[in-house]
Each structure stands twice: as structure tokens, then as C-alpha cells.
Amino acid sequence: MSAFLAAWSDVVAGGAALVDAALDVDPVGGSSVAWDEACTTLGVARVPQAARQPACHSRQQTRGVPLEEANQALDAFVATRRAALLSTLTPAQRVVAEAGLGTLLEHAKAQFAMRATEPVTRGLFKHAKAAASKHQYGTSSRPEAYVLACPSCGGPRQTEALTCVFCGGDL
Numbered sequence: 001m002s003a004f005l006a007a008w009s010d011v012v013a014g015g016a017a018l019v020d021a022a023l024d025v026d027p028v029g030g031s032s033v034a035w036d037e038a039c040t041t042l043g044v045a046r047v048p049q050a051a052r053q054p055a056c057h058s059r060q061q062t063r064g065v066p067l068e069e070a071n072q073a074l075d076a077f078v079a080t081r082r083a084a085l086l087s088t089l090t091p092a093q094r095v096v097a098e099a100g101l102g103t104l105l106e107h108a109k110a111q112f113a114m115r116a117t118e119p120v121t122r123g124l125f126k127h128a129k130a131a132a133s134k135h136q137y138g139t140s141s142r143p144e145a146y147v148l149a150c151p152s153c154g155g156p157r158q159t160e161a162l163t164c165v166f167c168g169g170d171l
């Protein structure tokens with residue numbers, strides 16, 4: 001696996017882990033050891049204690065850290081990895097990788113926003129949630145579209161491209 005592809009899968013996995021950590025706090029608006037560490041590492045300006053629950057309630061969040069804190073952490077996470085990720089690429093690859101990063105960030109934020117406002121009673125609203133999630137992402141009906149990857153090498157891809165810019169394989 002090339003250095004780029006190792007770094008790319010690291011960003012995909014790290015973004016998903018960050019969304020999970022942002023959701024996995026109790027109670028809503030709270031924090032966790034994992035989240036505190038992530039925020040310290042990423043230099044996130046925390047929402048003050050007294051403002052956390054009101055911030056979550058104003059957005060109908062049923063779980064997770066305040067939305068602005070999660071978004072800030074995701075922005076910082078991608079920013080810290082962008083330079084290293086793009087450094088080894090050709091200009092053509094860089095264009096695809098930049099677009100892939102933007103899409104990944106957008107969908108990680110959308111994932112958090114969707115899951116943070118889901119009803120906490122699991123199961124009952126499954127059908128309604130499945131129907132709602134189909135319309136969550138504008139033109140895309142697939143929440144997992146941000147991991148849209150080359151089947152040969154796993155690199156990010158452009159939907160219009162016929163050939164993978166990272167491995168030359170057919171898409």
C-alpha cells in the first residue's frame with residue numbers, strides 16, 4: 001500500500017472514530033475521557049460547561065457533544081492531516097484527493113448531525129429513520145458515499161472518472 005493510501009485510510013477511519021467519540025458521551029452535552037483527549041490533541045475550543053446542554057437542546061440533540069464542538073474537531077482533524085496526505089501526490093491526484101477530503105468532512109459532519117438528533121428509543125422508529133436518511137444528503141441516497149473508493153486500491157474516486165488516478169485501474 002502506498003504512503004498516500006495508508007494515510008487516506010487513516011483519515012477515513014479517524015474521521016469515523018471521531019464521530020463515534022463525539023456521540024458516545026453521557027449525558028447529552030457531556031464529555032468523555034476519549035473526547036477530552038481528542039479535543040486537547042486537536043486544539044478544539046470547548047463549549048463551556050454551563051452552555052453545553054442548552055446548546056444541544058437548542059438543536060434537538062438527543063446525544064453527543066454540542067454540534068459546533070464536533071464540527072470544529074472534524075475540521076481540525078482533517079486540517080492536521082491534509083498536508084501530509086497531499087504531499088506525495090501528482091497534481092491530478094491532488095485534485096481528486098482534495099475533493100475526497102472535502103466530501104469526507106461534509107459527510108462526517110452530516111453523520112454526526114443525523115445521529116445526534118436520532119430518537120433515543122432504538123428500534124421503534126427504524127422504518128421512519130431509514131426513510132428519512134434517504135433524503136438526508138441532497139442528491140446522494142447513500143450515507144456511506146464518502147467512502148466511495150476505488151475497488152482495486154481503496155483510494156478516493158471521482159464519480160465521473162473512468163480510471164483511478166491512484167492505481168490506473170478501471171472504475
Ligand SMILES: [Zn+2]
Nearest residue numbers: 150153164167
Ligand atoms: Zn485505484
